[in-house]
Amino acid sequence: MVNLIAHINSFGKKQSILEHCENVSRICSIFCDSIGFKNTGKILGYLHDMGKCRDSFTEYLIKSYMSTQDESIKVPAKSDHSTIGAKFIYKYNIEENSISKLYKEIIAQVVMSHHTGLNNFIDINGNEDFLNRLNRDFEYEEECIENFYKYIIEKEEFEKLFNKGLEEIKVFMKNCNKRYDISNLINFLFSALIDADRLDAFNFDLNLEYEEQENKFIDYSKNLEKYIKKFKVNNEIDKLRSEISNICLEKSSLQKGIYDLTVPVGGGKTISSMRFALNHAIKHKKERIIYIMPYISIIEQNAEVIKKATGSNLLEFHSNVIRDEEEIGDFKEYINSRKKKTYEDRWDNDLIFTSLVQFLNVFYSKPTRNNRRLNSLKNSVIVFDEVQSIPYYTRTLFFYAIGFLEKYLNTTILLMTATQPKFNEDLIRLGYKEPIKLIENEEKYFEKFKRVNILDKTENILTTEEDVNILINEEIKDVSSILFIVNTKKTVDFVKNSISSDEYEVITLNTNFCPEHRSEIIKETKKKLKDIQDKKRDKKLIMISTQLIEAGVDISFEKVIRSLSSLTSIAQSSGRCNRNKEREIADVIIVNFSPSRESLKNLKDIQKGKNIMKDLLAYGKEIENFDYLSKASLDEYFKCENDEIDKKEYDFIFKNTTLSDLFSINNDGKNSNKPGAGKLVLNSAIKDVKENFYVIEENNKSIIVPYKEGEDIIENLNSQREIPDIKKILQKSQRYSLNIYENTFKDLVEKGAIYELKIEGIYALVSTYYGENGLDLEGENVEDFIF
Numbered sequence: 001m002v003n004l005i006a007h008i009n010s011f012g013k014k015q016s017i018l019e020h021c022e023n024v025s026r027i028c029s030i031f032c033d034s035i036g037f038k039n040t041g042k043i044l045g046y047l048h049d050m051g052k053c054r055d056s057f058t059e060y061l062i063k064s065y066m067s068t069q070d071e072s073i074k075v076p077a078k079s080d081h082s083t084i085g086a087k088f089i090y091k092y093n094i095e096e097n098s099i100s101k102l103y104k105e106i107i108a109q110v111v112m113s114h115h116t117g118l119n120n121f122i123d124i125n126g127n128e129d130f131l132n133r134l135n136r137d138f139e140y141e142e143e144c145i146e147n148f149y150k151y152i153i154e155k156e157e158f159e160k161l162f163n164k165g166l167e168e169i170k171v172f173m174k175n176c177n178k179r180y181d182i183s184n185l186i187n188f189l190f191s192a193l194i195d196a197d198r199l200d201a202f203n204f205d206l207n208l209e210y211e212e213q214e215n216k217f218i219d220y221s222k223n224l225e226k227y228i229k230k231f232k233v234n235n236e237i238d239k240l241r242s243e244i245s246n247i248c249l250e251k252s253s254l255q256k257g258i259y260d261l262t263v264p265v266g267g268g269k270t271i272s273s274m275r276f277a278l279n280h281a282i283k284h285k286k287e288r289i290i291y292i293m294p295y296i297s298i299i300e301q302n303a304e305v306i307k308k309a310t311g312s313n314l315l316e317f318h319s320n321v322i323r324d325e326e327e328i329g330d331f332k333e334y335i336n337s338r339k340k341k342t343y344e345d346r347w348d349n350d351l352i353f354t355s356l357v358q359f360l361n362v363f364y365s366k367p368t369r370n371n372r373r374l375n376s377l378k379n380s381v382i383v384f385d386e387v388q389s390i391p392y393y394t395r396t397l398f399f400y401a402i403g404f405l406e407k408y409l410n411t412t413i414l415l416m417t418a419t420q421p422k423f424n425e426d427l428i429r430l431g432y433k434e435p436i437k438l439i440e441n442e443e444k445y446f447e448k449f450k451r452v453n454i455l456d457k458t459e460n461i462l463t464t465e466e467d468v469n470i471l472i473n474e475e476i477k478d479v480s481s482i483l484f485i486v487n488t489k490k491t492v493d494f495v496k497n498s499i500s501s502d503e504y505e506v507i508t509l510n511t512n513f514c515p516e517h518r519s520e521i522i523k524e525t526k527k528k529l530k531d532i533q534d535k536k537r538d539k540k541l542i543m544i545s546t547q548l549i550e551a552g553v554d555i556s557f558e559k560v561i562r563s564l565s566s567l568t569s570i571a572q573s574s575g576r577c578n579r580n581k582e583r584e585i586a587d588v589i590i591v592n593f594s595p596s597r598e599s600l601k602n603l604k605d606i607q608k609g610k611n612i613m614k615d616l617l618a619y620g621k622e623i624e625n626f627d628y629l630s631k632a633s634l635d636e637y638f639k640c641e642n643d644e645i646d647k648k649e650y651d652f653i654f655k656n657t658t659l660s661d662l663f664s665i666n667n668d669g670k671n672s673n674k675p676g677a678g679k680l681v682l683n684s685a686i687k688d689v690k691e692n693f694y695v696i697e698e699n700n701k702s703i704i705v706p707y708k709e710g711e712d713i714i715e716n717l718n719s720q721r722e723i724p725d726i727k728k729i730l731q732k733s734q735r736y737s738l739n740i741y742e743n744t745f746k747d748l749v750e751k752g753a754i755y756e757l758k759i760e761g762i763y764a765l766v767s768t769y770y771g772e773n774g775l776d777l778e779g780e781n782v783e784d785f786i787f
Contacts, residue, residue: 008065009205028196039164044193051081053147054140086112102681103169120685126672180664184404191374215350220310221278227309241268248272252279258413260435262420264449265575277381290352294389298552303353315349347376357695366690378409387415395650396660403432419568422638443631451578454628458592468498479558481541486563491598509545512774516735561589566609567637701745706767710736714764718757
């Protein structure tokens with residue numbers, strides 16, 4: 001047996017197949033124990049590399065390694081080693097019933113997929129993807145099975161282990177009557193196996209032992225309490241924030257569950273939720289805390305706050321993060337660098353800040369590096385900020401994910417927002433728990449946090465530039481700053497061009513600016529607003545922005561004008577007005593543009609919200625002193641939303657079905673006339689889901705713009721010389737990039753405004769098409785070109 005090997009590391013050391021299978025079995029068992037599948041974890045670890053239990057695979061590994069020293073050595077062709085263990089367990093001779101058949105299908109699926117990603121049982125058309133894989137013939141199959149029993153685990157011992165695993169699935173199925181939970185169980189077991197497999201391979205390569213990371217929640221909590229004590233209670237708002245924070249601390253001792261933290265905009269959710277999460281994690285021995293946010297700007301801002309408050313070395317994981325490449329000196333530094341990268345990639349950190357996109361990709365996106373992270377979500381506290389931002393078409397899949405995490409993976413979920421959608425009915429309908437409110441008397445806080453009045457001025461439709469000019473000149477008379485939020489970039493330009501007076505400074509903000517440029521604009525605007533407040537500035541200020549300003553931007557104007565949209569957007573807009581109650585009350589003006597000036601035909605979610613808000617505005621006119629931002633109004637809005645929106649819109653449409661159906665029952669495949677339909681207990685088309693799911697549709701192109709450091713990045717990437725740190729430069733370029741639609745991209749290419757760099761598929765913008773107003777489709781930034 002010593003001659004049969006699983007790996008050869010970079011130093012030429014050989015790992016036996018016995019050592020590897022025992023290590024993976026032990027680690028995978030630890031991962032699965034927390035959800036009641038300890039023995040199943042062992043089985044997966046033993047079976048996953050059964051196909052390596054043969055002389056030909058050992059020969060392949062040895063010659064592969066030798067070829068790195070001597071190119072003349074011929075390496076045998078690589079062969080499938082993942083399917084053997086799957087075939088073995090699927091055909092395993094045990095008393096057959098629906099549960100044992102189900103269990104064998106689950107294990108076979110996980111084992112066969114551990115290199116390629118999860119497969120379909122049957123696809124959308126009823127094709128036998130799973131069985132076709134298992135029906136492959138291997139000349140070395142009998143040799144592998146014989147060696148498995150001879151060297152890895154004895155036949156009788158494996159039978160005992162299998163029977164113990166069978167009891168685990170029986171317990172699971174007593175609490176589970178939904179096919180989507182079975183698919184997520186497969187998701188988790190797959191995650192546990194590939195994480196254990198890759199960890200052991202990593203540890204063997206660097207001569208390390210597997211070690212579980214300890215969290216520092218007690219230290220973080222102590223630091224957070226010291227940080228909170230520094231807050232001065234100067235006004236009623238400060239007192240209310242402190243109350244909310246103390247309630248979250250008190251409620252942190254509650255048992256695992258799904259919780260709802262609904263407090264008004266500016267209510268201090270970030271610190272309060274962290275207080276809950278840390279103390280809940282300490283009390284219930286949770287492994288990690290994960291914050292999920294919809295926008296990168298919010299992640300970056302809140303991460304800085306929490307780092308400062310807790311003293312933690314939290315992991316930010318999103319597309320804007322640039323991982324510093326450490327200088328590698330001695331071997332110890334090399335190992336530490338590799339360990340750090342591995343910990344980051346598998347989310348092996350006690351405190352993580354990431355995006356909604358990254359979270360949903362863990363469950364429903366294809367690359368196995370995404371799926372691997374599901375193992376790190378068990379026994380955790382997961383906080384979802386701005387939960388109302390979850391796109392409609394992903395909501396059913398989102399409910400599948402958080403329901404499974406809470407019900408089976410011992411994870412506590414906190415849904416946090418100022419405008420909580422009515423998710424209760426949906427979670428109950430799917431067999432999960434109803435969220436428990438942390439703040440029982442929410443109405444009290446909504447009343448006391450009242451800082452703005454919502455004024456309905458939608459009757460006068462804004463059609464001409466004169467209409468807008470008259471509106472602004474009237475509204476700015478009693479204030480020194482206005483934030484005008486609209487629904488489209490075209491409307492930003494229209495409003496800007498409508499302002500005729502040079503008495504105001506006008507700033508625009510939208511996605512035509514690269515992220516770095518946007519950050520600088522917001523920073524400069526905050527400074528100007530501070531100068532106005534401190535009476536160091538006389539010139540009035542108007543910012544015109546799309547809704548990207550609404551969430552997570554700590555900024556305060558004296559008045560807000562908001563183009564008609566959903567109440568959730570209007571509530572977020574109000575949070576950028578009189579944020580710290582600089583005045584007793586301020587106005588948020590709701591206006592309406594004609595469709596010719598603000599077309600929403602491609603923005604269906606905004607149009608839906610706008611339609612519902614129209615009805616609420618009409619309802620409010622009938623009631624004296626109606627407060628559109630009260631808790632009662634928000635509840636009424638979401639009741640109307642539930643009535644208005646077909647629950648089918650919560651599903652991701654794919655062909656003639658939905659991804660949620662494919663993930664669970666796969667009706668189309670099951671009811672097809674293909675031979676595969678009806679042969680298996682499970683029909684889910686998991687591979688089809690993972691190949692077609694997205695949170696943000698990628699029907700756009702990314703271009704690097706020549707804004708400040710962006711110019712140097714373009715020059716570096718376009719140079720003839722070799723670029724040693726290209727990955728780091730490409731990561732950094734994201735701060736200086738724009739995502740534009742395909743048709744805009746083609747138009748700019750035709751104008752000669754975009755060119756491909758030396759690296760294939762990387763594009764840059766000509767400098768005349770980017771200036772102080774961001775992307776200019778007409779290329780009129782001549783000053784930039786000259787200078």
